[in-house]
Amino acid sequence: MTSNLMKMRKVAYALVVGTAFVGLLMYFYLPAVPHSALGWIALIGLGLPVWMFLEWLGEFVFDSRLFRGRSSGFRIVVGVPVFIVVACIAMVCVWLVQAAILAA
Secondary structure (H helix, E strand, O other): HHHHHHHHHHHHHHHHOOOOHHHHHHHHHHHOOOOHHHHHHHHHHHHHHHHHHHHHHHHHHOOOOOOOOHHHHHHHHHHHHHHHHHHHHHHHHHOOOOOOOOOO
């Protein structure tokens, strides 16, 4: 009996955590949907260049000579802060494009 109860608690916990995680993702990263022609122009005109810039930035930073030929410990110690900085830049870019789309 207690074994089934423990399994049910684990399943319930996983469902609560999963639901909260999906809810937070939807809350913070709900895409901006354009409602006008100007919004669609802003999405294509700003979104595509920003996307290409972020792709280039990721390749430039993480494929640089700094990370080649180094030990895995060095790559982790240096790579994690670099990744956090690149992720913050990406979040600001996404926020700016979303604000431009919703303002149009």
